Each structure stands twice: as structure tokens, then as C-alpha cells.
Amino acid sequence: MTERFSFSLHATDGRARTGTISTPRGEIRTPAFMPVGTAATVKAMLPESVRATGADVLLGNTYHLMLRPTAERIARLGGLHAFMNWERPILTDSGGFQVMSLAELRKLTEEGVTFRSHIDGSRHMLTPERSMEIQQLLGSDIVMCFDECPALPAEHDRIAESMRLSMRWAQRSRDAFGDRPGHALFGIQQGGDKEDLRGESAEALRAIGFDGYAVGGLAVGEGQEVMFRVLDYAPDMLPEDKPRYLMGVGKPDDIVGAVKRGIDMMDCVLPSRSGRTGQAFTRRGVVNIKNARHQEDPRPLDEHCSCPACRSYSRAYLHHVFRSQEIISSMLLTWHNLHYFQELMQGMRDAIAAGRFADWETDFHAQRAEGDI
Numbered sequence: 001m002t003e004r005f006s007f008s009l010h011a012t013d014g015r016a017r018t019g020t021i022s023t024p025r026g027e028i029r030t031p032a033f034m035p036v037g038t039a040a041t042v043k044a045m046l047p048e049s050v051r052a053t054g055a056d057v058l059l060g061n062t063y064h065l066m067l068r069p070t071a072e073r074i075a076r077l078g079g080l081h082a083f084m085n086w087e088r089p090i091l092t093d094s095g096g097f098q099v100m101s102l103a104e105l106r107k108l109t110e111e112g113v114t115f116r117s118h119i120d121g122s123r124h125m126l127t128p129e130r131s132m133e134i135q136q137l138l139g140s141d142i143v144m145c146f147d148e149c150p151a152l153p154a155e156h157d158r159i160a161e162s163m164r165l166s167m168r169w170a171q172r173s174r175d176a177f178g179d180r181p182g183h184a185l186f187g188i189q190q191g192g193d194k195e196d197l198r199g200e201s202a203e204a205l206r207a208i209g210f211d212g213y214a215v216g217g218l219a220v221g222e223g224q225e226v227m228f229r230v231l232d233y234a235p236d237m238l239p240e241d242k243p244r245y246l247m248g249v250g251k252p253d254d255i256v257g258a259v260k261r262g263i264d265m266m267d268c269v270l271p272s273r274s275g276r277t278g279q280a281f282t283r284r285g286v287v288n289i290k291n292a293r294h295q296e297d298p299r300p301l302d303e304h305c306s307c308p309a310c311r312s313y314s315r316a317y318l319h320h321v322f323r324s325q326e327i328i329s330s331m332l333l334t335w336h337n338l339h340y341f342q343e344l345m346q347g348m349r350d351a352i353a354a355g356r357f358a359d360w361e362t363d364f365h366a367q368r369a370e371g372d373i
């Protein structure tokens with residue numbers, strides 16, 4: 001068991017990399033997909049079920065937990081790991097992104113953001129210092145800098161102004177985080193889809209020095225083509241010996257394209273959220289289980305899948321429990337989707353280690369039927 005945080009690369013294939021992040025709470029195999037546990041739970045899943053899908057690390061949301069039940073209460077109860085019964089690594093975001101997308105009556109200043117809770121209208125403030133305090137109260141293993149994430153498309157000057165604020169906040173986050181062996185602080189590169197601004201941001205973060213570096217400000221409406229164009233240069237601007245984390249991504253083909261371009265970690269609500277809306281991801285594409293064509297289909301979602309949904313239930317059954325809004329519908333489809341996402345990551349880790357990522361990617365795209373299946 002290591003007392004420190006470290007990252008070691010095992011193999012590269014083109015720009016794709018595979019490695020291990022070692023933390024005091026366990027190892028993270030990269031490239032890694034992090035299920036999102038917003039309110040101290042991965043919705044519709046027990047923690048042991050999340051582990052059974054192959055997840056090494058979860059994401060927790062600072063914005064939600066600071067509002068309810070509050071970071072102070074979670075700290076009094078022993079921290080987020082004990083509270084939610086997940087003893088492996090947890091990465092928490094800083095709250096910056098969600099305060100801009102969920103909170104009401106937001107006011108942004110150099111100091112930070114004041115806002116009203118979307119739950120009960122109570123007034124709150126997030127600053128780099130407060131965000132570090134909250135993430136420390138939660139007991140997070142990987143802490144994210146407090147930053148601002150502009151929506152795209154946006155003008156160069158607007159993106160520049162936002163990125164430079166985020167870099168000043170990155171320094172304040174670093175100063176407030178202090179020296180915490182075994183805990184990591186990740187900086188977040190901003191700069192939208194502007195290569196010069198992405199470079200300026202990377203240099204600013206490198207000068208401050210972080211344990212890992214996120215590519216932020218993407219998957220905010222720019223579309224896959226623009227996102228991949230940015231990923232054609234942005235990750236390589238970041239230190240190659242540290243983990244690179246692409247925030248908020250994504251669909252399976254987004255994930256494959258990001259790993260191909262040097263990304264080591266990702267998180268997305270897609271597998272869990274879409275599971276609750278009846279969307280099942282398979283190697284051949286998406287199954288919309290609510291579609292009437294599944295109502296008497298005795299086959300599993302995916303005959304090659306070993307998850308509980310595919311081992312023991314038919315599409316007809318999944319169609320029925322979804323239509324009936326039965327709780328087991330969310331349980332089975334979420335489990336299946338998280339299992340599929342982890343299988344995708346394992347497939348890429350193996351392919352990169354064997355130097356056959358290009359063949360694996362060709363096969364990945366070849367298997368995907370057009371449209372619904």
C-alpha cells in the first residue's frame with residue numbers, strides 16, 4: 001500500500017498510453033473511466049456493484065455535497081469514503097462547472113462565485129480556498145482546482161479573460177491545498193478551442209506544478225469534431241509524466257478518440273443517466289429498450305456481455321420493467337452500461353499494452369451498426 005500519489009506509464013501506442021496511478025486507497029488502471037457518484041451514490045447502484053463493473057475510482061460532486069448534506073456533516077461522519085461505503089479512490093470536482101450550470105442568481109467576481117442553491121434558494125459562495133476546504137472535508141483523494149468553464153462557441157477575448165481568471169484561481173487553489181502527501185491536486189487547462197490560449201494555460205499550470213492535469217472546457221456544446229481538433233494538440237501541451245484527465249466525456253466513440261489522443265482519465269454521467277432513460281450501450285451500438293420491437297425479444301441486450309442484465313434477463317423483460325417504471329429497470333440498465341464502459345477501457349488498456357490499438361480501434365468502429373439496434 002503506497003502512502004504517496006504517483007503515476008507510472010507502462011506502454012504507449014501512438015499517442016495512446018496505458019499506466020497506473022497509485023494512491024493510498026488503491027490503484028487506478030489507465031486509461032480509466034470514472035462513474036459519477038453525484039450525491040454520494042452512483043444512482044441505482046450499490047458500491048460493490050460499481051466495483052464489480054471494474055471501476056477503480058469514482059467522481060464526487062462538490063456542488064451537490066456542499067449543499068446537501070454539507071461537507072462539514074460528511075466530515076463529522078468520517079468523510080465521503082466511509083459515508084458512501086466506497087473505500088477506493090475518489091476524485092471530486094471543484095464545484096466550478098456545476099455552479100455555472102445548476103445554481104441560480106450567480107455572481108462571478110475575482111474572489112469567486114456567490115449563488116443561491118437550486119435546492120432551497122439558500123445563499124452560498126465558492127472560492128478557490130473554500131473549494132479546497134470542502135474537498136478536504138470530503139476526504140477526496142484527487143482534488144480539482146476551482147476554475148471557470150466558459151460555454152462554446154465563444155469569442156477569443158471572452159475565452160482568454162475566463163482562462164486567465166482560472167489560472168489565477170489555480171494558483172490560489174495550489175496555495176490553499178498546501179502539502180498533503182497521498183492526496184493529489186490536479187490543475188485544469190482552459191482556453192476553449194483556441195490553440196494559443198490552450199498553450200498559455202498549459203504553461204501557467206506547468207509553472208505552478210500539479211500532480212495531474214485536466215483538459216477542461218470541452219464537451220460544452222462544441223461537438224465532437226471541434227473537441228477532437230482541440231485534443232489533436234491540447235493534451236501534448238501538458239507534462240507527459242502526469243495523468244491527463246478529460247472532464248465530462250463522453251459517448252463511447254468520444255472516449256476512444258480521446259484515448260487515441262493521449263487522454264488517461266475520463267468521467268461522464270452518460271452510462272448511468274442514459275441507463276435510467278432506457279438507453280443501453282452495446283458493442284454494436286445503442287439499444288433503446290422502450291422501443292416496441294423489443295417487447296417479445298427473448299435475446300439479451302448483448303449475447304457477448306457477462307453483466308447481470310445480459311446473463312439473466314431478456315430484452316422483453318427489460319422492455320417491460322422500463323415501461324412499467326420499475327426500479328429494477330434503472331438497476332439493470334445502469335449496471336449494464338457501466339460494465340460496457342469498463343469493458344471498453346479494459347479493451348483499450350490491453351490493446352495499447354500489446355501495440356495493437358489501431359487494429360482495436362478499427363474493430364471498434366466496424367462493429368457499430370448505424371442507428372438503433
Ligand SMILES: CNc1nc2cc(C(=O)NN)ccc2[nH]1
Pocket residue numbers: 096097147148149188215216217218219220247248249
Ligand atoms: C458534460 N461536459 C462537461 N464539460 C466539462 C468541463 C468541466 C470543466 O472544465 N471544469 N473545470 C467540468 C465538467 C464538464 N462536463
